[in-house]
Amino acid sequence: xxxxxxxxxxxxxxxxxxxxxxxxxxxxxxxxxxxxxxxxxxxxxxxxxxxxxxxxxxxxxxxxxxxxxxxxxxxxxxxxxxxxxxxxxxxxxxxxxxxxxxxxxxxxxxxxxxxxxxxxxxxxxxxxxxxxxxxxxxxxxxxxxxxxxxxxxxxxxxxxxxxxxxxxxxxxxxxxxxxxxxxxxxxxxxxxxxxxxxxxxxxxxxxxxxxxxxxxxxxxxxxxxxxxxxxxxxxxxxxxxxxxxxxxxxxxxxxxxxxxxxxxxxxxxxxxxxxxxxxxxxxxxxxxxxxxxxxxxxxxxxxxxxxxxxxxxxxxxxxxxxxxxxxxxxxxxxxxxxxxxxxxxxxxxxxxxxxxxxxxxxxxxxxxxxxxxxxxxxxxxxxxxxxxxxxxxxx
Numbered sequence: 186x187x188x189x190x191x192x193x194x195x196x197x198x199x200x201x202x203x204x205x206x207x208x209x210x211x212x213x214x215x216x217x218x219x220x221x222x223x224x225x226x227x228x229x230x231x232x233x234x235x236x237x238x239x240x241x242x243x244x245x246x247x248x249x250x251x252x253x254x255x256x257x258x259x260x261x262x263x264x265x266x267x268x269x270x271x272x273x274x275x276x277x278x279x280x281x282x283x284x285x286x287x288x289x290x291x292x293x294x295x296x297x298x299x300x301x302x303x304x305x306x307x308x309x310x311x312x313x314x315x316x317x318x319x320x321x322x323x324x325x326x327x328x329x330x331x332x333x334x335x336x337x338x339x340x341x342x343x344x345x346x347x348x349x350x351x352x353x354x355x356x357x358x359x360x361x362x363x364x365x366x367x368x369x370x371x372x373x374x375x376x377x378x379x380x381x382x383x384x385x386x387x388x389x390x391x392x393x394x395x396x397x398x399x400x401x402x403x404x405x406x407x408x409x410x411x412x413x414x415x416x417x418x419x420x421x422x423x424x425x426x427x428x429x430x431x432x433x434x435x436x437x438x439x440x441x442x443x444x445x446x447x448x449x450x451x452x453x454x455x456x457x458x459x460x461x462x463x464x465x466x467x468x469x470x471x472x473x474x475x476x477x478x479x480x481x482x483x484x485x486x487x488x489x490x491x492x493x494x495x496x497x498x499x500x501x502x503x504x505x506x507x508x509x510x511x512x513x514x515x516x517x518x519x520x521x522x523x524x525x526x527x528x529x530x531x532x533x534x535x536x537x538x539x540x541x542x543x544x545x546x547x548x549x550x551x552x553x554x555x556x557x558x559x560x561x562x563x564x565x566x567x568x569x570x571x572x573x574x575x576x577x578x579x580x
Contacts, residue, residue: 195317202310203543207527216531217569219491220539222364222509224560228427229476232469236432239461248460250452252280252436259467260436264419267396268406276441279448282458283433284394284422285311286451288358291390291418291437292319294450300355305341307544307551309364309392321356324349325546328366330514330554331503338506339368343377350385357387359407362395365544365556366512367505369402379410388443389417394425394435397477400485401506408438418443423466425509426480428560432462484509484559487566491559494570499578509560512541514553518578522552534576536569 189200204221211218227233251257254274261274272278281287288311296302298320304312306325316323326346328339350357357378361370370378382389391407408417422435437447488504492511495502501514520526523540530536541554559566 195320196314199314199317203539204310207537207539210528210531211537214531214535214537216535216537217565217572218537219557219559219561219566219569220527220537222425222558222560223430224428224509225562225565226428228429229469229472231472232427232429232465235468236461236465239464244461244464246460248280248457248463250457251448252278252457253460253463253467256280256434256436256463256467259470260438263470264438268409270406270408270414270419270438272438273441277438277444279437279444279451280457280463281435281437281451282455283424284392284420284435286433286454287418287420287422287435287437287447288312288390288392289315289318290447290451290454291420292316292321292356292358293454294446295388295390296321296355299353301351301353303346303349303354303357303387305359305363306546307365307541308358308546309360310544312358312360313546316358322353323546324354327550328363328368330512339363339366339503341374346377347381350381350387352385354385354387357382357389358392359389360392361407362393362399362404362505362507364395364508365510365539365541367503367508367510369399369404369506371402372405375405375407375410379407379413382416383412387416389413391417391419393419393421395508396421397426398481398484398509399507400481400488404507415440416443418447423469426477427466427469429462429466432459432466434459434462434466487559487561487563490563491557491566491570494566494574495557498570498573498576500573509558510556511559512554512556515555515578516553520578523555524548524552527555530573530576533578534569534572536572 207220257274257278261272264270292315296319300321418439424430492502515526527540538555541551542548545551
């Protein structure tokens with residue numbers, strides 16, 4: 186790969202994301218875009234109305250650097266309400282420009298050059314870039330596709346996880362429910378991670394943006410495991426939960442000492458953002474249980490709709506336990522690998538997907554997989570599925 190002029194060596198290879206390439210293909214061909222992970226409907230009217238009112242009331246200048254007191258209290262109440270975690274909203278909550286900034290600021294604040302960060306591979310694409318920007322080294326632990334004998338679950342080898350930890354390990358960066366696989370880590374799996382963190386004196390940063398989209402199993406924050414409350418930074422956001430991904434309102438929760446460290450880095454990234462959106466997300470976090478249950482049930486139905494259509498199209502769909510996404514094995518479709526399949530799919534079927542290989546440290550590990558987003562209107566999913574069913578998938 187040729188070197189990009191002027192770009193620092195630590196960011197070589199990160200210049201163009203697969204999302205940009207596939208979204209460009211969608212725009213050029215008019216294909217249905219099931220690649221990038223955003224819904225095609227807006228979030229609840231009461232949340233949007235709160236933002237509009239805030240704008241009209243003049244809430245348009247810088248908010249406090251840690252976030253508005255109202256939103257910090259709403260996040261603290263949310264953690265207690267859903268996960269029974271007691272949080273001090275004044276010292277233990279930091280509002281960020283989406284979960285992406287919370288993760289980046291955590292890496293920049295906590296990692297020294299050469300420190301190692303354990304991740305589960307495949308990873309969301311910002312993880313590797315954030316680790317590189319922090320001067321740290323990524324240590325991936327492979328999530329293998331489901332074994333027919335083990336149902337639909339992506340899995341990892343516990344011995345490989347144990348070997349990834351060493352005296353150099355500073356952080357484990359854990360995403361559950363997991364993008365891109367849709368895996369929900371079990372209590373036993375999380376207990377393994379917690380035990381290794383305690384044994385090696387490692388901090389955990391947990392990306393839990395899909396916490397309210399668990400279809401099978403249960404979400405259990407790593408911070409609730411024995412000994413982990415004082416060494417875990419829990420990250421989430423309002424984007425996925427309220428279908429408002431463009432607002433970029435996220436948060437980090439942890440001890441006062443951890444949050445103080447993350448805030449030091451965050452204040453020199455964006456300092457603060459999204460003033461009128463902060464009261465709106467606070468209102469969202471205070472919605473009744475019926476909203477969160479209905480939201481999950483709607484996405485569950487969409488998951489099942491798309492998985493059924495993909496199966497009918499001749500692909501092996503791995504039914505996700507959570508998130509917006511389904512992975513499918515294209516081996517049976519007669520087209521070389523997932524990258525080639527995705528590049529030809531707009532022409533063959535008028536649909537855009539993401540090759541899962543783009544999320545893997547070693548692309549060969551995800552060569553046969555593609556990822557599709559089902560957070561779309563039912564009619565869009567049905568049309569995309571019918572186009573794929575009608576496509577001639579040949580080598």
